[in-house]
Amino acid sequence: NAGVTQTPKFQVLKTGQSMTLQCAQDMNHNSMYWYRQDPGMGLRLIYYSASEGTTDKGEVPNGYNVSRLNKREFSLRLESAAPSQTSVYFCASSPGGQGTDTQYFGPGTRLTVL
């Protein structure tokens, strides 16, 4: 039982390049999330998927797109990377949309945009 996995662990991009961050969970969770972590700002929600087939914007969605490929997988795409997107990205999942649910986090992807 691997929990939440993310690939890649590290990535360096040049401004304007595109890439997709992959996330998968094996806990049969309904809800999945993408966050970015910046120094002193905690984690901020980019997009989330309450259930398979649905996605919604979070606090900082500009410059990103997501795909809920199936119940297990939730990808985050940067179409044209900018230096402001240099950050650590975390994927998380939870059983459902209840406010009491615990979210389970992956190990993160450290992205640098030059």
Add this chain to the structure above:
Amino acid sequence: GNSVTQMEGPVTLSEEAFLTINCTYTATGYPSLFWYVQYPGEGLQLLLKATKADDKGSNKGFEATYRKETTSFHLEKGSVQVSDSAVYFCALTGAGNKLTFGGGTRVLVKP
């Protein structure tokens, strides 16, 4: 909107010292409150949570009580160890189970 404020670090302590990290929040309705911990090089993991007023969450010697009257959820541990060195995040859930995080507090415990 919802917001979480926690004390800035770093907090440096000696082993066996008492640890308190303050957390206050602003939210509509009745949010659930969480403390997550991030050890070096890892993702976040749940430390404890409380889902209604006056509930006390506890785990690994850490405790926090959901105080609605003061909108607070302070984290405490009576005797810290070097292995408690980490970044601690206070958070709350709003609509759709979306977490709002505080900025994080880095704790360094020295032997």
